Amino acid sequence: MTCYALICDSSKFGSKTKPKRSTSSVRPLFLSPPYCNNSIVKGNFKTIVQLPKYVDLNEWLAVNAFDFYNYINMFYGSISDFCNARDCPNMSAGSGFEYLWMDGQKKTSKVPAPQYIDFVMSWIQTLITDENTFPTKDGREFPPTFQQTVRAIFKQLIRVFAHVYHSHYDKILSLCQEGHFNSLFAHFVSFGREFDLLDKKDIVPLQELIDIMDSNGILC
Numbered sequence: 001m002t003c004y005a006l007i008c009d010s011s012k013f014g015s016k017t018k019p020k021r022s023t024s025s026v027r028p029l030f031l032s033p034p035y036c037n038n039s040i041v042k043g044n045f046k047t048i049v050q051l052p053k054y055v056d057l058n059e060w061l062a063v064n065a066f067d068f069y070n071y072i073n074m075f076y077g078s079i080s081d082f083c084n085a086r087d088c089p090n091m092s093a094g095s096g097f098e099y100l101w102m103d104g105q106k107k108t109s110k111v112p113a114p115q116y117i118d119f120v121m122s123w124i125q126t127l128i129t130d131e132n133t134f135p136t137k138d139g140r141e142f143p144p145t146f147q148q149t150v151r152a153i154f155k156q157l158i159r160v161f162a163h164v165y166h167s168h169y170d171k172i173l174s175l176c177q178e179g180h181f182n183s184l185f186a187h188f189v190s191f192g193r194e195f196d197l198l199d200k201k202d203i204v205p206l207q208e209l210i211d212i213m214d215s216n217g218i219l220c
Helices: 057-082 113-128 146-174 178-194 204-216
Strands: 014-019 097-102
Touching: 057 113, 057 146, 057 178, 097 113, 113 146, 146 178, 146 204, 178 204
Parallel strands: none
Antiparallel strands: 014 097
């Protein structure tokens, strides 16, 4: 998998969406040149995301889900000091979307963004370390619901992307991470498209950025 290194350092299970109309006329930094065009990858991700010959589909999904989780967690960690309950009192993706956390009893609640993201990362960590869900030993088979689980993981990870882009992209810029972060997102979306892991409604908060990347030819 492509390596998305942090080149600067900082000082340092489901949910529902409440759509709202955006009233802001200021174009976000992540949609503005030159930042939206910055990438460490030349060409597109088609050959990178395709299922390699002789590789089991579920194995490929598992390896990539694990890597995306680790990379996104790493990037979020670099700006997490700036994502706090005071500045991010809800899990939003700009003024148009707010996400509510749904617990194991299917009870929804509004929580600050850092708490929501901690819930997401803890939930994914539990899944990927569960031998019954992400088997690593010889002879163990993936459960019949495995691909559904990967889609659920992608649904939550793109919300983390959306929050960082809409609320903390200035910090990504100040840490000189935009090329790596944009490339990771393009890789994530390309992989999601290749294996039908993302619903159209889940990408709406970042649709404009995806359109820009499409026009640049970076997405497959």
